[in-house]
Amino acid sequence: MTDSTAPAAALRRADLSEERLKRRYAAEKRFRAYGLAAIFAALAILGILIGTIVWNGHTAFVQTHIAMPVYLDPEIIDPQGSNDATVIQRADYQGLLKTSLRERFPEVTGRRDRIKLYGILSNGAGFDVRDRVLADPSIIGTTQTIWVKSSDDIDSLVKGYIDRDLPEGDRRVKDNEIVWIDSFAADGGVDTKFNTTFFTAGDSREPEQAGIWGAVVGSFFTLLITLVLTFPVGVLSAVYLEEFAPKNRWTDLIEVNINNLAAVPSIIFGLLGLAVFLGVFGFPRSAPLVGGMVLALMTLPTIIIASRAALKAVPPSIREAALGVGASRLQVVTHHVLPLAMPGVLTGTIIGMAQALGETAPLLMIGMVAFIVDIPGGVTDPATVLPVQIFLWADAPERAFVEKTNGAIMVLLGFLILMNALAVLLRKRFERQW
Amino acid sequence: MDAVAEAEAPQRALRNSPKMTARQVDVYYGETKALKNIDLDIEENQVTSLIGPSGCGKSTFLRCLNRMNDVIDGCRVEGDITLDDVDIYRSGLDVVQLRARVGMVFQKPNPFPKSIYDNIAYGPRLHGIAEAKSDLDDIVEISLTKAGLWKEVKDRLQAPGTGLSGGQQQRLCIARAIAVNPEVILMDEPCSALDPIATARIEELIDELRQNFTIVIVTHSMQQAARVSQKTAFFHLGDLVEVSETEQLFTNPRDQRTQGYITGRFG
Amino acid sequence: MNSFILIAILLVLSSIGYSFGQRRARSLSGNQPSALHSRPQYYGLYVALWCGIPSLALMALWLILEPQVAEWMLISSLPADIQALPADRLSLLLNDVKNLASGNIVSREVDAALQSAADGYASVRQIGNAAMVVVALAIGVLGLSFARKRITPGLRARNLVERTVSIVMIVASTIAVLTTVGIVLSLLFEALRFFSKVPWYEFLFGLTWSPQTALRADQVAGSGAFGAVPLFAGTLMITFIAMCVAVPIGLFSAIYMSEYAPPKMRAIVKPMLEVLAGVPTVVYGFFAALTVAPFIRRTGESMGLDVSSESALAAGVVMGIMIIPFVSSLSDDVMNAVPRSLRDGAYALGATKSETIKQVIFPAALPGIVGSLLLAMSRAIGETMIVVMAAGLAANLTADPLEAVTTVTVQIVTLLVGDQEFDSAKTLAAFALGLVLFAITLTLNVIALNVVRRYREKYD
Structure with a gap:
């Protein structure tokens, strides 16, 4: 190391003067305050949002x-x-x-x-x-x-x-x-x-006779279709991509495609439903069947991504152990990997369903925005869903619909919180340390 | 805070006390006690090496010396550690000041994802050592020269530091530590991620740096400890088993456990 | 509901096939499972698959094709002068016939011809339905007996079943690709029809948007009533306002959460921010229209400003609120991916926490943060309900955030909701807008996902 002859004296000691440190610590404090302010702002907004809804909506439950x-x-x-x-x-x-x-x-x-x-x-x-x-x-x-x-x-x-x-x-x-x-x-x-009417009636032009039951049943049928379509398809694709697919251009394409699909605006799925399900296949307008199909396509990427993450979290040693005793690859998956990944898969599914439950825009495209008084009796009856009901009531001129809208939002948020709590519970209950 | 700054070298020279001392140091991670009752002196302008089997607490002890343990949740340090006779754990002492005086080099080279120049200039800018471009240029050159890296990189100072080889990255990190001109440099297994040739260069470098800095090095290699250090401390299961002149420790250990370790019976 | 009963019957049939196959395999092997190539369950599955898959596939195909065949038969049964009607009037008439057939209210006088057409249509549908049930059941039974006959102890049932299952899995994973293809094709197809009525350059560069008046034939194309620039400008303005709200709040709360907040605070605040992410957009829209917009209006008026009640500001601010959790959780992830050793390096040089964040962590995480901001932006651009409820309908080309502007998504909704004619330039325009929206968000997503992926690879 012949080049290490430069004089050490040229290196100066740190400036640790009181004044400079003070400045640095003031900057530190300011920075921290910005962060805290941002959090408080976000929480305050949340508080105002929930607060105004509850404040304006709690009276919807009495008449x-x-x-x-x-x-x-x-x-x-x-x-x-x-x-x-x-x-x-x-x-x-x-x-x-x-x-x-x-x-x-x-x-x-x-x-x-x-x-x-x-x-x-x-x-x-x-x-x-x-x-x-x-x-x-x-x-x-x-x-x-x-x-x-x-x-x-x-x-x-x-x-x-x-x-x-x-x-x-x-x-x-x-x-x-x-x-x-x-x-x-x-x-x-x-x-x-x-206000029993609010929980048992369908929509009405008269605020005091309007209820959310029709929309709740519509949401139920829609989500039922979504779940029936998206869960098997989502899990099967995830299993294929994670456990079986060869790593080639085609699977790369599927992978990129799924990630992009997850970020496509929901209204685009509505356009797809309008053009293909209603336009080409001639399915009935305003029906939970079509709504469920559109939402299924929309939630599919969420479920695939969540399921793949859950499958990935199962350590390879378990697969090797099962293969080692002579199980086929499908047996490894169905006997060992999938059961172990199931809590994660279900959590992802619930989150996807919650997302579908709150979705409005694509359903407007396929005509689920009609004024429907009757409680739907099946998946092909004209129906609306909770968020669309909220949208419709939000537009109604009568003063009394304001509290109904807020009340319906409280019910919707209640369902969403319930679903998310279930997902959290599931995650906690089956959390595993490998 | 200025008390630390005022504790100037002339006084110390008079008292002839060690650069850093540790007295009855206990370290806890949550409930578990990682270090038990450590007493150790670190002499100025010497290389002190800390050896022992993995998990013995030597790295933990090293990180106590510039309070890097502060950033670990649930880590608690008891006892006294002094730098120039001033307790570095007393309330009111500033870790920023402390770390400007006690620098550190890590096990894995960790250059910032910036240019080589900015990597070196980061510390001086931070502590206001140099504001002017020409001063900074000098500091960068001197630091890189001392770290033995100047010749290799002088033509590409603006290239990203992460593009260097492992050994170069580690010398870059040493140069980065030197640029602040600390009094003590802590090295946490600085060669464990490097190949033998790069290791040899770093060891040479450590020996040269001893002229200007007090160095504490953690190593898992007894040969390395023997080559670079004047004083060696052997840790085992959270205890400081034995500390003495390096030569003596390796040739004539007092403790049974030290004997066992250096002869390779466990480790 | 009829088809659901049929599905249930077919599923029951398949499970009967399962036990048949299993029993047959057992008896063929003389109750010595080791004599079989595969375990008996696989023979059961083999029969069940042969029974279920062809019949269910046929049923799906039938359900999709039957309405079209029935309609084609209906048209060909109509008198020639009706068949010669222009497409839109014909489709109205067909609608009425269908409504009459299913017993709904009809928009015109019911005459004998209409009634007979409706009766014919109803009977075709009925026959079709019955035929579907018969054929599907027949195929199910045939498949069952065929597969059962093929069972021999040497049949490689497990391999066959596994191959079928993997084909099913491949089909399932192709659906996501098909969705994208479907989106692109349907948007392209309708948009091209639109561009045959309105030239694309007028659409992309025209400054006037008033689809309502363009219904009159003499105004289409000539007047530039489909110039989408005001919509793009409005979308950009609202997105910009949203980012102005979301970026500082989102980034700073991410920084605070990942670097400063004690674990207890994190445990409380993080789920609360997630609540913000889980609120449906229709709720945000309602909040914007009923709480934020009047508030901004009142505030503006007290300062002597003239604020529209559907100001871009209100919609933008609420959209910003919506994407705060998006920005904060993505950048939180990104900053957590910065390796610990870099932080240690900066701390060891005596940097304070904020200096470490500003000068080391943030620059290191920048590509990832930019990626997440792009994703957030694409979400804001595609967001619909907030702007439908809080932004305006009139296409103003303005830079004043206090005025009402309209966006691409608002126009898609207004053009399509309640409108039945599928062929007018007005409805087709919605698909052209959809195509633009899809192209823009797709580009942003591809770039963002690439940036984020490369960033992650760097620190893995």
């Missing part, structure tokens, strides 16, 4: 009811006295309610005012009466106090979404309506009760 004394007039309900359920079912219960409203407020006479007065009750209030009568036909002919649904405007007023102090012209609920509802309230006849 204002009004205690109406109704004379269950046999002349109207069952003139022949047949006691036949189909006759009783068809009677004009809304009319009975109107009669008792007129009796309670005899001072309301004008046609317009009358319509206003009837309007404090929901159009579907008659169903509440009907259900009571059907449950116990013996009450026909008596006067019963029955809790019936109020209209959506009254509901909003009672829940405090409409400001009574605004000038009358700026307010959806007019002064006389407030007088009427206050008169019920004075007798303890206004109360919010658990």
